[in-house]
Amino acid sequence: MSATTNAENLRADSARVRARMLAAARERIAAGDLDLPMNAIAKAAGVGVGTVYRHFPTRQALLESLAAQSLENLVAVAVAAAREPDVGSGLAALLRAGMRIQLSDPALAEVLSTIDAAGDETADLSRDLAAAITTLLDRARTEGAIRPDLTADDLRRLLCGLQHAVRIGAVDDADRYLDILLAGLRP
């Protein structure tokens, strides 16, 4: 077999191993544990602990990989919201989706709250998210639909905060709390 084939095999194997580690981490998170012990993940994925470190040099890197899909979903929602003809509906839809996705993926909730410490790929997505939100807020500001001083970063942080308020109690208060935030954002 050629060198190329070998490299591809290695990459395929590496991808499989990576998927196994992420699955093991997700299992722990689903069980309510955001601890992500590297040794335990290695054992559950059937690899040496050094392999976990090779793929995910830090706990933050692992978290970001776990949250990547959810973050992409959120970016897509924000882009769509920025294009929504009714800017008020767009803003409401964005906040609702941001809450829903964070509640369904605790890794995203943590990544979204610590986005300043993000690696390259997460930082890229974060920029896309901020750009879409800025577009939406600019439109809303022009229409007089929101406080003039509100930035994309404000909206992200307030959404993270609201998620925290929901999470420390009953999840079915989410809609009421979103309503309170939306009302508070008006000028």
Added chain:
Amino acid sequence: MSATTNAENLRADSARVRARMLAAARERIAAGDLDLPMNAIAKAAGVGVGTVYRHFPTRQALLESLAAQSLENLVAVAVAAAREPDVGSGLAALLRAGMRIQLSDPALAEVLSTIDAAGDETADLSRDLAAAITTLLDRARTEGAIRPDLTADDLRRLLCGLQHAVRIGAVDDADRYLDILLAGLRP
């Protein structure tokens, strides 16, 4: 010396040791670390690790002891706010103080967010806090100053959430965010 004197000496010594452990824990928190490793606290306080466990059976118990003073301050503010003639001023003062005290004491921020898991003393203070807030909200509701469905627990959680929103970014956004929440609470 009498048995009473001995008991008093023991108590005085115990209190001194307790204070030393709390001071050691506070030093770590002040250094930005909410980890509170029991072994490290024992070493810093010059006691055996078993003594730390005797005084604080769980990390939660230690956190609550660290936050007790701050929580008492918050309760006092809430009681005063409930008596404030201008109910709007009372509500604003309570939220501002809740934010300020949480920001100055990360242990309180965590205890306030996990108040359901509280021990007896913290639970007592929590009840006092809830009672004072309920009094304030009842008055505000009668005057039509707030949404009718808002409970004391909602206010606590929203305040915890807002603290989180502030903490993950610049602290000087606190006043703007409080303004947004206050606006959102109106009917």
Added chain:
DNA sequence: ACCTGAACACCGTTCAAGT
């Protein structure tokens, strides 16, 4: 009674040795 700290289990992290 209260305190000490050794002891055990476990996790983070590195790195020499294997393939």
Added chain:
DNA sequence: ACCTGAACACCGTTCAAGT
């Protein structure tokens, strides 16, 4: 090149032995 897992440091927690 990539992976393994032993090794070391550290933390949580218990409990037999001391005072």
